[in-house]
Amino acid sequence: xxxxxxxxxxxxxxxxxxxxxxxxxxxxxxxxxxxxxxxxxxxxxxxxxxxxxxxxxxxxxxxxxxxxxxxxxxxxxxxxxxxxxxxxxxxxxxxxxxxxxxxxxxxxxxxxxxxxxxxxxxxxxxxxxxxxxxxxxxxxxxxxxxxxxxxxxxxxxxxxxxxxxxxxxxxxxxxxxxxxxxxxxxxxxxxxxxxxxxxxxxxxxxxxxxxxxxxxxxxxxxxxxxxxxxxxxxxxxxxxxxxxxxxxxxxxxxxxxxxxxxxxxxxxxxxxxxxxxxxxxxxxxxxxxxxxxxxxxxxxxxxxxxxxxxxxxxxxxxxxxxxxxxxxxxxxxxxxxxxxxxxxxxxxxxxxxxxxxxxxxxxxxxxxxxxxxxxxxxxxxxxxxxxxxxxxxxxxxxxxxxxxxxxx
Amino acid sequence: xxxxxxxxxxxxxxxxxxxxxxxxxxxxxxxxxxxxxxxxxxxxxxxxxxxxxxxxxxxxxxxxxxxxxxxxxxxxxxxxxxxxxxxxxxxxxxxxx
Numbered sequence: 001x002x003x004x005x006x007x008x009x010x011x012x013x014x015x016x017x018x019x020x021x022x023x024x025x026x027x028x029x030x031x032x033x034x035x036x037x038x039x040x041x042x043x044x045x046x047x048x049x050x051x052x053x054x055x056x057x058x059x060x061x062x063x064x065x066x067x068x069x070x071x072x073x074x075x076x077x078x079x080x081x082x083x084x085x086x087x088x089x090x091x092x093x094x095x096x097x098x099x100x101x102x103x104x105x106x107x108x109x110x111x112x113x114x115x116x117x118x119x120x121x122x123x124x125x126x127x128x129x130x131x132x133x134x135x136x137x138x139x140x141x142x143x144x145x146x147x148x149x150x151x152x153x154x155x156x157x158x159x160x161x162x163x164x165x166x167x168x169x170x171x172x173x174x175x176x177x178x179x180x181x182x183x184x185x186x187x188x189x190x191x192x193x194x195x196x197x198x199x200x201x202x203x204x205x206x207x208x209x210x211x212x213x214x215x216x217x218x219x220x221x222x223x224x225x226x227x228x229x230x231x232x233x234x235x236x237x238x239x240x241x242x243x244x245x246x247x248x249x250x251x252x253x254x255x256x257x258x259x260x261x262x263x264x265x266x267x268x269x270x271x272x273x274x275x276x277x278x279x280x281x282x283x284x285x286x287x288x289x290x291x292x293x294x295x296x297x298x299x300x301x302x303x304x305x306x307x308x309x310x311x312x313x314x315x316x317x318x319x320x321x322x323x324x325x326x327x328x329x330x331x332x333x334x335x336x337x338x339x340x341x342x343x344x345x346x347x348x349x350x351x352x353x354x355x356x357x358x359x360x361x362x363x364x365x366x367x368x369x370x371x372x373x374x375x376x377x378x379x380x381x382x383x384x385x386x387x388x389x390x391x392x393x394x395x396x397x398x399x400x401x402x403x404x405x406x407x408x
Numbered sequence: 409x410x411x412x413x414x415x416x417x418x419x420x421x422x423x424x425x426x427x428x429x430x431x432x433x434x435x436x437x438x439x440x441x442x443x444x445x446x447x448x449x450x451x452x453x454x455x456x457x458x459x460x461x462x463x464x465x466x467x468x469x470x471x472x473x474x475x476x477x478x479x480x481x482x483x484x485x486x487x488x489x490x491x492x493x494x495x496x497x498x499x500x501x502x503x504x505x
Contacts, residue, residue, distance in 0.1 A: 021462065022458075022459050022460055022461055022462060025458075025459050025462070025488070026458040026459060029458065029488065029489075029490060032490070034487075034489070035485075035487075035488065036485075036486060036487040036488075037484065037485075037486060037487075038462070038484055038485040038488075039484040040462060040463055040464040040483075040484070041464070045462075047485075
């Protein structure tokens with residue numbers, strides 16, 4: 001620190017030639033002039049002295065008949081004098097330091113860590129809504145307030161720490177990973193009924209909790225109550241003495257129908273790629289797009305494949321600048337009439353895709369009445385599918401009571 | 409004269425006893441010189457009076473009651489202030505004169 005202070009003030013390397021050098025040193029000490037790195041070379045003494053002390057040693061020099069020569073000038077004041085000719089260079093350094101100083105007063109990176117169920121863009125967009133953006137002044141940020149808002153907005157987040165480190169805003173999050181299970185447990189305690197969400201005939205019903213109001217073979221319509229969450233508690237005389245409310249739970253399977261319809265033309269347009277392609281690079285600064293190369297579309301029929309990247313300044317700070325390339329591939333169209341085999345193949349593959357989707361949902365297919373009919377211009381695949389599927393949605397009892405009151 | 413001598417003597421003994429009782433280091437009270445030597449290349453002299461002689465191979469410093477002579481090669485004074493000085497070089501001999 002002392003060295004930097006001396007450098008800032010400026011110092012000199014001097015050579016002293018005196019008849020009484022010891023007296024010179026003693027007087028310097030008494031007047032408080034600081035000398036350092038004193039070396040003896042024959043009858044000369046070489047040492048360092050500060051500028052402000054050097055200006056005052058003249059009187060001592062006279063007293064002790066000392067001759068002083070300046071050997072070197074060091075420090076900022078001399079550098080400044082020497083750089084007077086290079087004003088632009090020097091002002092550039094100063095401006096650079098100034099800009100660096102100003103820019104360090106803002107937040108340039110928002111870093112989120114510890115998040116699992118809430119993605120970083122979700123949290124960043126929430127912060128942006130709360131006017132905590134990239135480039136915001138550090139003074140405007142209240143870390144405790146931000147942490148409280150995040151906790152309020154996202155219920156699964158149990159702990160938040162927001163801190164500023166340099167020009168980074170670090171948001172540390174701890175999530176409650178068992179929140180879903182807790183919710184499920186809460187659900188079981190609520191009083192809820194199980195109602196049908198589709199029309200059909202009940203095939204089987206296995207009740208775990210609640211009172212079943214329908215049995216296998218019954219026809220249910222959408223909105224019918226299947227299992228009630230209300231359990232009547234009877235006494236020995238078969239009189240109702242109390243009601244016990246539970247979250248109704250049952251596996252209810254019904255037999256129902258699905259109607260399938262798919263129509264497609266017998267003629268198909270084929271794209272035959274000629275092999276000619278053209279790659280063009282571009283930069284897009286919203287809404288201006290600069291294309292390197294010719295801006296004209298090269299072909300009359302072409303497919304275009306683009307790969308685009310957004311410029312990001314820091315981890316989550318994206319600029320509205322994009323760059324990328326697009327490949328235009330020329331093709332020729334040719335009309336092609338489908339053969340009977342091809343028609344069957346397309347129809348079957350579409351149907352099997354539909355059935356696969358149903359199976360993924362847990363639907364069991366009993367019978368398939370889908371037929372393929374070809375006309376002159378198109379092929380129609382239609383029919384009925386008999387399926388067995390699980391039904392039942394929960395309805396809160398409060399809603400049910402409201403409904404009853406309305407009907408009354 | 410005689411009386412004054414006794415008074416002076418008793419004053420000194422009183423200050424001595426005070427210093428001993430309060431356990432104050434004597435270099436702070438009497439400005440006794442403190443000399444610290446680091447190996448054979450550095451010597452710190454505190455509470456010195458002034459430099460009497462300085463050459464490349466010889467340094468003579470006035471202390472409160474006596475003088476200290478440092479002999480060696482390539483001796484140079486790193487710094488000196490009103491309180492202390494630091495001498496660096498190859499030290500061969502230190503003697504009180």
